[in-house]
Amino acid sequence: MLKTLNKYRHYVLFVALQLWCVTAFACANVLLVSSNSHFGMVHRIEAALYAQPTANIKLFHVVVENIKDSHFLDQYRQSCLIVTIGTEALAHTLKSKTKTPILSVLARKSTFNALLREHNRRLNDSSAPISVIYLDQPLERQLFLVQSLLSKETENNVGVLLGPNSLPEQGSLQSLAAKNKLKLNTIYVNKFENPVAVLDALLDETNIVLAIPDNRIFNTKTTRGMLLTAFHKRVPLIGYSRTYVNNGALAAVYSTTKQLADQSAKQVIHMLATNKMQAPQYPKEFAVAVNYQVARSLGLSIESEVNLKQTIDKMEKNAHG
Numbered sequence: 001m002l003k004t005l006n007k008y009r010h011y012v013l014f015v016a017l018q019l020w021c022v023t024a025f026a027c028a029n030v031l032l033v034s035s036n037s038h039f040g041m042v043h044r045i046e047a048a049l050y051a052q053p054t055a056n057i058k059l060f061h062v063v064v065e066n067i068k069d070s071h072f073l074d075q076y077r078q079s080c081l082i083v084t085i086g087t088e089a090l091a092h093t094l095k096s097k098t099k100t101p102i103l104s105v106l107a108r109k110s111t112f113n114a115l116l117r118e119h120n121r122r123l124n125d126s127s128a129p130i131s132v133i134y135l136d137q138p139l140e141r142q143l144f145l146v147q148s149l150l151s152k153e154t155e156n157n158v159g160v161l162l163g164p165n166s167l168p169e170q171g172s173l174q175s176l177a178a179k180n181k182l183k184l185n186t187i188y189v190n191k192f193e194n195p196v197a198v199l200d201a202l203l204d205e206t207n208i209v210l211a212i213p214d215n216r217i218f219n220t221k222t223t224r225g226m227l228l229t230a231f232h233k234r235v236p237l238i239g240y241s242r243t244y245v246n247n248g249a250l251a252a253v254y255s256t257t258k259q260l261a262d263q264s265a266k267q268v269i270h271m272l273a274t275n276k277m278q279a280p281q282y283p284k285e286f287a288v289a290v291n292y293q294v295a296r297s298l299g300l301s302i303e304s305e306v307n308l309k310q311t312i313d314k315m316e317k318n319a320h321g
Helices: 002-024 036-050 070-078 087-095 109-118 139-149 167-179 195-202 223-232 242-246 257-274 292-297 305-320
Strands: 029-034 058-063 081-085 102-107 130-134 157-162 183-188 208-210 251-254 287-290
Touching (some): 036 058, 036 257, 081 087, 139 167, 139 208, 139 251, 139 305, 157 167
Parallel strands (some): 081 102, 157 183
16 A cells, blocks of 8 residues: 555656646747857757756757858747857847847857947846856956965965956956955056056066956967966966966866856756746856966976865855855
8 A cells, every 4th residue: 555655656746747847848949059169068058958857958059150041040939048159159149139038158258248238238138138157257266266376475466457348347356356365456458558568567566467358468469478478577377268277377267168068058947947037147167277387387386276176165165155
C-alpha cells in the first residue's frame, strides 16, 4: 500500500512539473543572433539551455549577415526572446526595430549604452524590453584584484586612463577606491592626445595601472605600445581579459565562455518562466589570469591564480554580506 502511495505521489509530482513547464513556457522560441566569430559562444549557450531538465525550449540561430533573409525574418516574428551575442549582433538587431524582448551578451557596458542611445532604446521599456549581461567585470572586482596584488607595507598609487567611453565610470571608481583605501590617480585622454604618451607620464606618478575598457585608449594600435611602455618603466599593468594577460599585462579578472554561457542560459530560463526581463547584470562567475613571466621580470612574487580567486571571493563576500 505504501509503495503504491509513493508511486502515486511521484506521478502527481511528475504531472505537476510537466504542467508547470507548459504554463511557464507559454512561448519558448528563442532566437540566437551572432556573427561568424561567436559560434563558440552560441554552442555553449545551446548546450547550457538543453542541459536544463525543465526547459522545453526551441532554439533558432541566425548569423547577422542573413538577418534580412525572409526565412530568418519569420524566425524573428515567431520568437519570444532574442539573445544577441556580441556587439555586431546587438547593433543589427536594434536596427531591425524589433519589439521582441532582447537579452544582450558579450557587449561591453559603454558600447551597449551607446547603441541604446543610437537606436532610441532604453531600459525598463515595457513596449520593447531589453537587458544585458555585460562583458565587463564589476569595477569593484577589478579593484579587489589590484588590492590582492599590492604590497601592504607601502603606499600604492593606482593609475587609470579614462577616455570618452570610460569617463562616466570615474565617479564610481573614485568612490570604490576610497571605500577600499586605495589612492587613485585618473587622467582623461582627449581626442588629440596619444594614449601611450599620456600613460608614459602617468607611470612616473603611480606604481600600478588599471586598464578600464575604452577603445579610445586600448585598441589594436595602442596595446603593444601601452604594455611595452609600462614594462620598461617596471610598472605592472592590470588588464581586463585573458588575451591582454597573454600579451604582457600582469593580471586580469575575466569570465570564461562557459561561465558567461551558463549565466546567459539561467537568465533565459528566468525570463521565459516569469515573462519578465531582469536588470542588467555583470558576470557572476569569474577567473583570474596571471602572467608569471612578467611578474618574475618585474621582481614580483604573485600568488597562484586559484589563491587570488579565493582572496577576491572573500573580499566580495565581505563587501556584500
